[in-house]
Amino acid sequence: MTRSSNAGDGQAPDGAPVPDIDVVCLGESMVTFLPRLPGRLADVPSFDRAIGGAESNVACTLARTGHTTRWISRVGTDGFGDHLLGAIADCGVDVRHVRRDPLRPTGVYFRTAGDRATGTHEVAYYRAGSAASAMTAADLDPAALYGGRILHLSGITAALSADCLGLLTELTTRRPGRPLLSFDVNYRPGLWQDTARARVLLDLARGADLVFVGDDEARDAWGLHGPRAIREALPEPHTLVVKQGKAGATVFRRTREPGGCCDDATGTATFVPALDVDLVAATGAGDAFAAGFLSATLRGLPDRARLRHGHLWAAAALTVPGDLATPPSRPYADRLAALDDPAWAGLHLAPGWTDAATSGHRADEEVSTH
């Protein structure tokens, strides 16, 4: 199959209709319960309601960044479904293609505050048999699904049910040349009873144009160690982003578009260190990173800037308790992304740093450097 990218390269696909929206995200969202106090799940007495879901997090964050986005999913006809639809629409996301399921509930999950030093936390999912787990390709309106410049999916969907795995397999193997297919591996150990089954995530990733994977999840799910080994096992995607936690991230890219030369020896690898942040909660950082990277991709920025936008958007999510943060304004982010390497390495981002950025001060007054 010939694939063409129409995101970030300014090329109109031959004969294809003009996309009506920047990014379409498909996946399950859940009402999320965040603890009011630190401690084990067994001990936390009360929780605050929020929203979660990797793909809708990407859609919401991109919408808050000024892009047009759509979230496609299925929720129950319960109050939690109403809440998700309202909250995600309030972010500026098109939710008109989300189905309501009268027979199955909306998924929910609880989590603990976790350990700030390691970024680990406990999670309890109540999503087996959820409305979203019944998603199939037959439910989807192709015009809505393929109507964006980018279609963003994640490996979480593959773990929800046989139907959802079938859906993801179909979307990553039988698809038109556009939109650009973005896939975040998002390996969730709690959703895979058997780690060996998570090898399927490698097959799904092979069908995407742009893949995001953490070096930790590649190690845990596939037994691969380090960015080079991951790229060797995953040469197919035109662009592969390996996130290396607080160390940084590497993007591997072929120098020419798919359909031209596909020899990875001609490709490039670009590493950008992550930022020094005061971590509040790690959840949602990967989604925010994807949103920042995709935003910069839509704008046609070079790889280094894409990675820097990913780190900046992740830093926004890392400095708030929930999944969703207010991303930095575009001028502010561009200014930080343009810093020279020593100034970038000297940035220190504390909670509230993105609010300060909207006040009109100069960038170097708003974050401390050391």
Ligand SMILES: Nc1ncnc2c1ncn2[C@@H]1O[C@H](COP(=O)(O)OP(=O)(O)OP(=O)(O)O)[C@@H](O)[C@H]1O
């Ligand atoms: N301790 C840290 N310090 C600074 N930046 C970090 C840290 N941890 C993560 N990041 C940033 O967040 C990005 C995403 O991290 P990671 O891939 O670990 O998130 P994730 O576990 O996938 O998140 P999610 O809950 O959204 O799936 C990293 O690429 C980096 O930019």
Ligand SMILES: O=C(O)C(=O)C[C@H](O)[C@H](O)CO
């Ligand atoms: O883990 C999941 O399935 C979720 O989608 C819940 C969270 O919102 C997500 O992990 C954040 O990336």
